[in-house]
Amino acid sequence: MILTNFVSAITFANLIGRLPGGIAQGIIWGIMALGVYISFRILNLADLSVDGTFATGGAVSVMLILAGCPAWLACICAMVSGIIAGIVTGLLHAKLGIPAILAGILTQFALYSINLRIMGMAANQPANPDVYNLVITMRKIPLSIVVGAVLAIVLMVLLYWYFGTEQGSAMRASGSNPAMGNALGINVNTMKIIGLALSNGMVALAGSLMAQYQGFADINMGRGAIVIGLAAVIIGEILCDAIFKKGCNFFIRLLFVVIGGIIYYIVMVIILWLKLDPNDLKLFTAIIVAIFLAAPYLQKLRKTSFKNAFKKSVKMLGKEDKNNA
Template sequence: MITALFGAVESGIIYAIMALGVYLSFRILDFPDLTVDGSFVTGAAVAAVMIMNGTHPIFATIAAVLAGFIAGCITGLLHTKGKINPLLSGILMMIALYSINLRIMGRSNVPLLNNETLFTKMGDWFNSTGIDSFFNSIASALGMGESLPKTWAVLIIMALITLLIKLITDRFLQTEVGLALRATGDNKRMIRSFSANTDQLTILGLGISNALVALSGAFIAQYGSFADVGMGIGMIIIGLASVIIGEAIFGTKTIARTTLAVIGGAIIYRIVVSLALRVEFLETGDMKLITATIVIIALIVPKFIDAQRDKARKRKLKAERLAALGVMNAKDGERIASSQTD
């Protein structure tokens, strides 16, 4: 159980980067971008092929980010310059990327078992510095040494990388360009009145969004030691689930809090899926059904809670009005009685 939870947290932190990309397109730009299902695989494919051909994992990962950025920009161009519906633009790019990803990989699956990746290098460095031994000794002292993986590299390094991306995203959204992006998602007509080019902002926003998605795909390919052409199917739902769960649990009062909520939502989502798959009557093939169920619950429960709060607030207001009316009637009765006495 502990090992499964540990693995869920590791993968959740990596998928959180993808969820941040989905947050930028769906929440900031208000753009239903289905390119995500394709750009996630593009990032994985580019990184896997370049690593397999001897490129350093860092450069392969950077190339994957650039490929994702280009894919997002093309989606933006289809919508802004081609005047194609936002939803259809994403669908068209997602379909096109399926063939492009096959071209990049040359086959449907690229294994990385015998290649050095970022995570193998991280693990080697952790072993050489003694960091793993330190954390393993703590785990052994707590009686959990047998349940946890041998290396802590993935968890610690990915947590730092994801936190850094979150901080950069927060800072970017507070800059002039970031504020213009937020305004574009809220009210395009208003931001146009300030001479802002909403087309360029939309293209830039979708490019950054899919760059983050591709980065997550590159990390997942190196984490799982393979890239597959079908690994992006339903990725947009996973991203939305992470965003919705995080917002429902942690709130959205500020940008910094919301981005942290998205990361938390991604981790919680992976933990829930991991626990659900341990139920006897559920199988690995039921993951999409589990994902859909989680999203439905995450969408319905907050609305149900808000409805109950509204009802309680209305009942309270009604009770206060009745109480005030009762006081007024009592005072009127006292005045009538005193006038009759006089």
């Protein structure tokens, strides 16, 4: 009886109804993933501060909106707060010699207290979309998708332009080969700080959008953001490589990072639609990310591994001579 109720609730109409919301949120995660792409792929650093800056973005914008600030301005302020947090991580890493991964964890840890302060020591701050004029909200999903998509495209165009400039090229070089960067007169440390600032600025903007979309800022809203960002980056890259086998231009790569965010969130919607416990979502996310992170490595193993080499050697020698040539 319970089972039939359970199964009957899982209808395709239900799933289709949930999809637009999933896409809207997916675009927001996609914007965050663009930020993660800068630190993870361009600078070659695993920056864990994003878990904190995502919530900071949400907290700053909701508090500003509650204080009467226009929502678009609140978004910009959220971005600035993320930039500052990114600079802190960058300074801890580049100027104080702390490994990037630890510098990020320290910033993230510190931001928990700061975010609570920003939210007036409350773990949760609602911003009612009926009272305030928000940039993006789940009450108007089609409009939210359009606004999110336009913002994502603007950011992609800006990133595409920036990484084509002299300074952007210097940043890419700093990530690709720091020793060469220094030898060519690039201040690699400064490049890392600027890159982390940009990255966290975008993540905080995404946090601001998410808080407005869901109608509240929450102290825990950024937990696991780095994992989701990585998931989006990796899903996007695998798809992009599968479609464009001969490589593609940088703009398309960025586009696929955002698409990766959307796909990630649609998978989450499907998992929720299957009535799995939302508390298990993080476990599923971790499993999905682990699978996608492992995929390129396993693919390589399939082509070349000791096991296969042994099998081939046995085949060549004939079965009797398995161990003795």
